[in-house]
Amino acid sequence: MSDQLRLRPVAEEDLAVIERLTGDPEAVGEQSWHGWFDPRTYRRRWEETGLLTDDGGTLMVAGPAETLGFVQWSRHPTNRVSYCWNIGIGMLPKVRGLGYGTEAQRLLVEYLFAHTQVNRVQAVTEITNTAEQWALSKAGFTREGVLRGYGFRDGGWRDAVMYSVVREDLGKERGDMTVLRPSRRDQNGPRRDG
Numbered sequence: 001m002s003d004q005l006r007l008r009p010v011a012e013e014d015l016a017v018i019e020r021l022t023g024d025p026e027a028v029g030e031q032s033w034h035g036w037f038d039p040r041t042y043r044r045r046w047e048e049t050g051l052l053t054d055d056g057g058t059l060m061v062a063g064p065a066e067t068l069g070f071v072q073w074s075r076h077p078t079n080r081v082s083y084c085w086n087i088g089i090g091m092l093p094k095v096r097g098l099g100y101g102t103e104a105q106r107l108l109v110e111y112l113f114a115h116t117q118v119n120r121v122q123a124v125t126e127i128t129n130t131a132e133q134w135a136l137s138k139a140g141f142t143r144e145g146v147l148r149g150y151g152f153r154d155g156g157w158r159d160a161v162m163y164s165v166v167r168e169d170l171g172k173e174r175g176d177m178t179v180l181r182p183s184r185r186d187q188n189g190p191r192r193d194g
């Protein structure tokens with residue numbers, strides 16, 4: 001898998017993919033849909049910075065023949081002098097459940113530890129998002145705990161789960177995974193291809 005997948009900077013033609021994965025409720029998925037926002041946001045930021053700044057960035061997840069999705073990271077202060085990266089991901093509906101999201105997040109961690117000095121990469125996902133929790137576990141993240149009433153979505157405050165990788169985790173054998181493998185039936189019926 002790792003030899004098939006790579007992360008690369010966002011090109012102009014990728015903006016349509018990012019706009020779909022952030023602005024089309026069907027493609028975004030129920031647990032990540034937070035309502036409409038200015039659809040030109042990504043294009044404007046891309047024109048200014050290429051979506052790569054010292055405070056965060058976006059990279060496309062590319063397979064041998066096609067674009068599969070994108071990954072993002074942003075600076076999250078941890079005290080007055082330090083910060084960690086908070087990461088996010090969106091994969092195109094037709095390629096979900098094939099292992100690419102796991103590999104993309106593993107590659108992003110590798111990239112961030114190689115090219116920035118942070119000690120910690122974290123990911124927060126809604127408690128019902130079992131696919132992402134499983135993907136993070138497979139990518140080497142540790143489940144740290146539940147964040148109660150953390151994010152507002154679709155009329156209610158939702159619990160979330162915090163995951164992280166720190167530098168000292170790299171290369172370590174990991175013990176038991178704390179999340180059980182999800183059944184696709186857990187997630188609001190079958191996946192929709194698209």
Ligand SMILES: CC(C)(COP(=O)(O)OP(=O)(O)OC[C@H]1O[C@@H](n2cnc3c(N)ncnc32)[C@H](O)[C@@H]1OP(=O)(O)O)[C@@H](O)C(=O)NCCC(=O)NCCS
Binds near residue numbers: 089090095101130131
């Ligand atoms: C969450 C997401 C990034 C995971 O990427 P992915 O490529 O689907 O993940 P993987 O295939 O590597 O791993 C997902 C695992 O969950 C399982 N799974 C269960 N329900 C699933 C579902 N509805 N969709 C996808 N995978 C599902 C998969 O089978 C797989 O396990 P397996 O390897 O044991 O078969 C992707 O599904 C996605 O983009 N979802 C919508 C956006 C989102 O939720 N982003 C995260 C916000 S915090």
